[in-house]
Amino acid sequence: MKKCIIAISSVNHAIRCEKLLNQNGIYTRIVKLQPQKTKKGCAYGIEVSCKDVDTTLSLFNLANIPYSEILR
Numbered sequence: 001m002k003k004c005i006i007a008i009s010s011v012n013h014a015i016r017c018e019k020l021l022n023q024n025g026i027y028t029r030i031v032k033l034q035p036q037k038t039k040k041g042c043a044y045g046i047e048v049s050c051k052d053v054d055t056t057l058s059l060f061n062l063a064n065i066p067y068s069e070i071l072r
Contacts, residue, residue: 002050003047004049004053004071005031006048007067008046008065008068009042009044014030014045016063026048026052033045033071039068045071
């Protein structure tokens with residue numbers, strides 16, 4: 001199963017994302033990113049199955065959780 005990482009700006013947002021996704025049946029984990037590897041310098045990411053990315057982004061939008069980019 002291919003994994004994608006959604007870059008998140010802070011650890012607090014990452015924890016909130018993890019809880020939201022777990023409540024909606026999407027397996028996820030928080031990963032540490034190298035800030036210089038992302039456009040906005042995000043230090044954390046949420047790893048999900050690439051097939052769950054669209055659902056994940058919809059949930060983030062509904063919950064007003066900001067994200068910067070998707071790393072595939």
